[in-house]
Structures are given as structure tokens and as C-alpha cells.
Amino acid sequence: ALFVLGSFVVACSATVERLPRAGESLQAQAFLVEPGGKGLNLAVGARRLGATVDGLLAIGEDVLSALAEPALIRAGLPPGMLRRFPGPTGAGIGFTDAAGENCLAVHPGANARLGAGAVREVAGRIAAAALVLAQFEAGDEAVAETFRIARGAGARTLLNPSPFRLPGPEILRETRILVVNAVEAAAFAAALGLPVPEAEATAFAAFARALHARGPDLVVVTLGAGGAVAFPAGGGAQVQPAFPVAAVDTLGAGDAFTAGLAVGLAEGRPLPECLRIAAACGACVVRRAGVFDALPERTAVEAMLAG
Numbered sequence: 001a002l003f004v005l006g007s008f009v010v011a012c013s014a015t016v017e018r019l020p021r022a023g024e025s026l027q028a029q030a031f032l033v034e035p036g037g038k039g040l041n042l043a044v045g046a047r048r049l050g051a052t053v054d055g056l057l058a059i060g061e062d063v064l065s066a067l068a069e070p071a072l073i074r075a076g077l078p079p080g081m082l083r084r085f086p087g088p089t090g091a092g093i094g095f096t097d098a099a100g101e102n103c104l105a106v107h108p109g110a111n112a113r114l115g116a117g118a119v120r121e122v123a124g125r126i127a128a129a130a131l132v133l134a135q136f137e138a139g140d141e142a143v144a145e146t147f148r149i150a151r152g153a154g155a156r157t158l159l160n161p162s163p164f165r166l167p168g169p170e171i172l173r174e175t176r177i178l179v180v181n182a183v184e185a186a187a188f189a190a191a192l193g194l195p196v197p198e199a200e201a202t203a204f205a206a207f208a209r210a211l212h213a214r215g216p217d218l219v220v221v222t223l224g225a226g227g228a229v230a231f232p233a234g235g236g237a238q239v240q241p242a243f244p245v246a247a248v249d250t251l252g253a254g255d256a257f258t259a260g261l262a263v264g265l266a267e268g269r270p271l272p273e274c275l276r277i278a279a280a281c282g283a284c285v286v287r288r289a290g291v292f293d294a295l296p297e298r299t300a301v302e303a304m305l306a307g
């Protein structure tokens with residue numbers, strides 16, 4: 001089974017001809033509200049691939065919190081994943097223009113209240129998982145405590161440090177699998193004082209080696225339409241091209257990819273096969289607008305893999 005540490009964010013997005021300027025009101029061509037957040041996306045992504053998934057997602061006490069439970073039920077996830085805190089639910093608002101350019105602001109709301117105490121309350125459920133996933137819409141204390149419990153119980157841990165901040169040495173030491181996109185990898189390398197790699201797969205080898213020395217035994221860098229590259233400690237780089245699809249909306253590609261990688265690894269599949277599944281998941285998501293409904297079922301992934 002998989003365990004996913006928060007977040008829950010209600011995502012609102014307006015489709016506009018061009019991004020509004022300061023002080024300007026524009027008419028939008030479309031408006032979409034959907035339950036999201038990296039934690040929910042990873043959980044839904046993994047569940048749709050057939051995995052047993054548990055987790056901890058923070059919601060507030062406002063009207064937006066009411067979207068969480070139906071979303072979990074619709075995705076076949078346990079409503080017991082939700083933990084309610086005083087104050088607002090995490091929410092984001094974004095604009096996407098005709099060229100696909102976007103801008104976005106996210107308020108963490110209840111996600112910021114999820115601390116080590118709430119994590120300890122579900123220690124038994126974390127310890128029951130074979131693979132534990134965290135991302136950085138959760139706070140450092142929550143991630144560190146989750147990984148401590150996971151590692152103490154012999155579980156593998158996967159970290160997607162997004163939105164990017166530098167993971168502290170303890171979190172990094174307890175991370176077995178690290179997944180970053182090219183922008184995060186560049187920020188990470190710069191923060192460690194390493195040369196910043198170009199978006200060329202093999203250029204990330206020195207960065208990956210530096211991380212192997214700090215904890216993770218598998219480093220995966222995603223490169224959008226350029227695919228992905230994985231660096232297992234003590235092995236050679238494994239390049240995974242992207243599946244050629246017409247991209248409609250690239251939001252959620254990283255979450256879908258990470259969910260696919262996690263499920264493949266939890267199923268005990270060899271790394272190259274896990275990377276193919278992950279890339280197929282990412283490709284499925286970019287073909288459709290939005291994220292929640294776009295995260296693929298296993299059958300859609302199998303169809304993509306079969307070509």
C-alpha cells in the first residue's frame with residue numbers, strides 16, 4: 001500500500017485571451033473549479049492505477065472544504081484521509097491565456113496547519129505502507145515526521161520537493177527516491193553550490209551523484225516534453241523519452257508521472273518499466289484540460305504503453 005502526505009487545494013482557473021494587467025477586469029472564456037493539490041493528485045493518480053492508497057490531507061472549515069470528501073469517494077479513496085483544521089481550505093487561482101501561458105497564486109490554508117502532531121496521530125497507518133510519498137505543499141515538520149515514521153517501519157520514501165525549497169539534511173537523508181522537474185533540479189543544484197545543469201538528460205549526472213551522497217538512492221529528473229532521466233545510485237543513467245501526444249494543458253504532468261513511478265516501484269517492477277509507466281501517465285494528463293479528471297485509469301495507461 002501507498003501513503004500520501006497532504007496537501008488538498010481547491011484549484012480555480014480562468015481561461016482568458018490574454019493575462020489581465022494590473023487594475024484590469026477581463027471576461028474569461030471558461031472557468032474551472034476542481035479539487036487538487038499535489039497530495040490529492042498523487043493519491044488519486046496512484047489509486048486510478050489500482051494501488052491501495054491511504055494518506056493525510058488537511059482541509060479547513062469553509063465552503064471549499066465540502067469538495068474534499070465527494071472527491072475522495074469518487075476516486076475510491078478513504079474519506080479517513082481528511083483532517084479538519086480551523087480556518088480556510090487551501091485554494092489556488094490561476095489564469096491561462098490563449099498561448100498556454102499562465103500565472104497562479106496559491107494560499108496554503110489548512111495545509112500550513114498540518115504539523116508533526118497530526119502526523120503522529122496516523123503513525124500506524126504510515127507504518128503500514130510499503131511506500132510513503134511527500135511533497136512540499138506540506139511543511140518541513142510534517143514531512144520529516146512522516147519520513148521518520150516510514151523509515152522506522154522499513155518503508156521506502158519518495159519526495160517531490162515542489163513547490164521548491166531546499167530540503168533539510170534530515171529530510172534528504174530519509175528520502176530514498178527523489179523526483180524533481182528541470183526547474184527544481186536547477187534550483188536544487190544552485191542551492192547546493194553545484195553547476196546548474198542544462199536541460200540535457202546527461203547533464204544532471206553530477207547533480208544526481210551529489211544527492212546520492214546525501215540520501216536518495218534514486219534520483220529522477222523530469223524534462224516535460226523532453227521526457228525524464230533516472231539515476232540509480234551506483235548505476236548508469238536511464239533515459240525515458242516522452243510519449244508523443246498533443247499537449248492541451250501540462251498542469252499535473254509531474255504529479256501523474258510521480259504517481260505512476262510510485263505505483264510501478266511498489267509493484268516491484270524494474271526501473272525502466274516504472275519509468276515507462278510514469279511517462280505514459282504524464283502523457284495522458286497533458287492530453288486533457290485540468291488534472292483531477294485527467295489523471296488516467298490503468299486501462300488508459302496500458303493503451304498508451306501499447307502505442
Ligand code: ADP
Nearest residue numbers: 181222223224225227228242247253254279282
Ligand atoms: P512538472 O509538471 O512537475 O513540471 P514535467 O513538465 O517535467 O513535470 O512533466 C512530467 C512528465 O510528464 C515528463 O517527464 C513527461 O514524461 C510527461 N510530459 C510532460 N509534458 C509532456 C508533453 N508535452 N508530452 C508528453 N509527455 C509530457
